Amino acid sequence: MTQHRTGPAFAAREHDAWYSEVGGRIPANILVFSGVVMFVLYIAMDLIASLSYDGYSYTDQTISELSAIGAPTRGMWLAMSVVYAALSLAFALGVLRVAGSRRTVRIVGWLLLVSAMVGTLWWFAPMHQREVLAADGGDWRDTMHLTLGGISSLEFFAMIGVGAFAFGRWFRWYSFGTIGLMLVFGALMNMEVANVGNNEPTPWLGIWERIAIEGAMLWQAVFAAVLLWEHRRPGVRGVEG
Numbered sequence: 001m002t003q004h005r006t007g008p009a010f011a012a013r014e015h016d017a018w019y020s021e022v023g024g025r026i027p028a029n030i031l032v033f034s035g036v037v038m039f040v041l042y043i044a045m046d047l048i049a050s051l052s053y054d055g056y057s058y059t060d061q062t063i064s065e066l067s068a069i070g071a072p073t074r075g076m077w078l079a080m081s082v083v084y085a086a087l088s089l090a091f092a093l094g095v096l097r098v099a100g101s102r103r104t105v106r107i108v109g110w111l112l113l114v115s116a117m118v119g120t121l122w123w124f125a126p127m128h129q130r131e132v133l134a135a136d137g138g139d140w141r142d143t144m145h146l147t148l149g150g151i152s153s154l155e156f157f158a159m160i161g162v163g164a165f166a167f168g169r170w171f172r173w174y175s176f177g178t179i180g181l182m183l184v185f186g187a188l189m190n191m192e193v194a195n196v197g198n199n200e201p202t203p204w205l206g207i208w209e210r211i212a213i214e215g216a217m218l219w220q221a222v223f224a225a226v227l228l229w230e231h232r233r234p235g236v237r238g239v240e241g
Contacts, residue, residue, distance in 0.1 A: 029231065031094025035224025038087035039217050045080045046210070049073040059206050062196065063213065064145065067122075068129045078123065088116035091224065098231050104166040105227065111159040112220075118155065121148055134199035146193075153186065156216040163219075167226050178219045185212040 049066040050058045067077040095109035125144035164175030185208045192202045
């Protein structure tokens with residue numbers, strides 16, 4: 001690992017950066033820990049909404065169907081997603097604040113910030129329920145929903161691909177393994193997209209999607225935990241990862 005100590009000029013730029021001022025009264029480690037909390041919250045959102053939706057199949061239906069137009073759990077999901085969005089923003093700002101001169105960590109921070117901002121667009125792009133789609137009742141929101149899904153996948157691939165080199169070898173292999181799972185189970189998901197729109201059975205689609213999406217979210221939580229551990233070690237701040 002090549003070490004580059006943070007010089008006075010760089011330190012000044014970091015101090016004056018706008019993300020150092022946003023939430024400045026909140027300790028940076030608390031903001032970074034939001035990356036762990038947001039993962040736990042998402043899992044809770046998924047489980048609570050799945051159990052509250054009578055007739056919903058956790059195994060065979062997509063996560064998006066929990067917030068679909070007309071779904072009984074849509075209001076619940078939207079309310080909890082506001083908290084999730086706030087945690088996403090806090091996590092991104094925390095990573096930027098502790099990145100120092102570690103270029104890979106800083107890039108991940110910017111990608112997390114973009115992801116947090118793009119994530120708010122999901123509120124305006126819900127999908128319709130399967131029976132509505134099968135009856136040609138879909139509209140621009142369904143198209144936007146699929147587009148956001150593709151953008152989110154690219155964001156995950158980018159941040160995991162860059163973040164893989166932020167820490168040690170074990171984290172690199174863990175990151176590559178996560179990308180591999182996303183590719184495999186993402187491909188299985190895409191094979192079932194037409195069946196969702198035609199209101200046909202989609203066995204195991206819910207499991208495949210959760211492995212791909214929640215696996216990527218788990219990576220963010222692990223990244224946050226490792227970053228916190230590295231940040232508390234003497235001499236690590238301002239080191240290129």
